[in-house]
Amino acid sequence: MTKREGKNDQGLVDVALRDQELLHLEQDVGSLLDEYDVEYPSEAEIMMTIDRLRPFVPVKVNKRELMFRNMAVLLKRALHEIFYISPLFWVANSLFFLVALAAVFLGEQNPYGMIMILAPIPTLTGLMEALKSRNTGMAELEMSFKYSLQEMILSKMVIIGGFNLLINLVISVSLTVFYHHIWLWKLLLFWITPFTVMTAIAFIIVNRLRHFYAITASLMIWISFGGLISQSHFIGKLESLSPVVYILITISAGLVIIGRITHMYKRGMTYELNP
Amino acid sequence: MPEDQELIKEILTGSQAAMEVLTRKYYKPLYAFVYRKIGNKETAYDLTQDIFIKMMQSIHSYSQKGAFKSWLFSIAVNHCRDYWKSAGYRQINKQSELTETLESKQKSVSYIFEQKETREQVKHAIHNLPEYQREAVILKYYHHLKIKEIATLTETSVSTVKSRLKQGLTKLSISLKRGEEDDQARRQK
Known part of the structure; x- marks a missing residue:
């Protein structure tokens, strides 16, 4: 095994370890993060946003x-x-x-x-x-x-x-x-x-x-x-x-x-x- | 449900119905992202609306190559970043700081934990993260984006995203566990 190959292998191991660490952290706090739910706007409020977007829809034009x-x-x-x-x-x-x-x-x-x-x-x-x-x-x-x-x-x-x-x-x-x-x-x-x-x-x-x-x-x-x-x-x-x-x-x-x-x-x- | 690309094509030919379907499809995920990032309901509503307007204004430039969701979230990420820099944010932040100070005088810091409001603990912990770490955690955890996708839409490298996630999750873990311990200690007393 060459020095470069050895370094590459070590790098891959490091990346895998870091990913593993990240996965553990996610599992660790995951259930708690689930608690942060979101109260969404009402249907009327969503509709207001949709109505605000209407003027931005391109006008339908049949060229012919x-x-x-x-x-x-x-x-x-x-x-x-x-x-x-x-x-x-x-x-x-x-x-x-x-x-x-x-x-x-x-x-x-x-x-x-x-x-x-x-x-x-x-x-x-x-x-x-x-x-x-x-x-x-x-x-x-x-x-x-x-x-x-x-x-x-x-x-x-x-x-x-x-x-x-x-x-x-x-x-x-x-x-x-x-x-x-x-x-x-x-x-x-x-x-x-x-x-x-x-x-x-x-x-x-x-x-x-x-x-x-x-x-x-x-x-x-x-x-x-x-x-x-x-x-x-x-x-x-x-x-x-x-x-x-x-x-x-x-x-x-x-x-x-x-x-x-x-x-x-x-x-x-x-x-x-x-x- | 029609594919995003089909909906965009229809919007470009003037379909209001397609615009409504596309907006409804992404409204909640986008609002949730903005809300978790900003932490204020009214501001999140206004910013979400602004993001959708930006989407409509630049929809003709969407290249159809990448995923629409990533494209839309990149608009959201940039819009929220602009908001942090804006005078509006500084104004609201000042007000919320003042409110927090007043609240802390009235109630003890541990008041929230006493109320066992885990949601508030998490919200507080997330909002105490630096902006870039918060952004990475929200996109990864709540929106299930891949690390590569987060890197693309936040215009950074994969290793940077991983580093931000690791630091952010570590801080969250410490902060939330401390909160749990405090809670248990209070209960034992």
């Missing part, structure tokens, strides 16, 4: 149900907001629709380029409409009503986005009905991509930028970009790009939109009421 409920509320409010959107918005966008059709049918413009240019314009003009109340000093008044300003802007954005979607679909379907050589899927891809990208930018503007002029600037930038697209060599390059690129851009922009909407709904916006 809550999501559907929020969406229903948002759509209902959006329908209500239709009546508060300026007639100028509807007229201007109907004109865009006519311009797009005329440019393709009469001006024999490239339909893909045309739809790409026009796709996000209703959203950008709609953003002006959505922020109009803030700019005209109506925001404080709106905030005193039942819904918050961000909820109202979100509702307007839903209407504007929906309208843009509808107008683009109508243009796409009209073009493919009259021009059989136009490929519908390609047309859809050509308007969905700029539409989602510009909508994402619009939501970022609504959420972050505090100046109305930022929207005007975005609109001007997009129109200049439109001028570039209308040149045949540039549209040719865009047409040669793989559809995967468009799809990836659309998905990324879509995620930004979802993120922004969630952010607006949960936290509200931080822009100033009196710029």
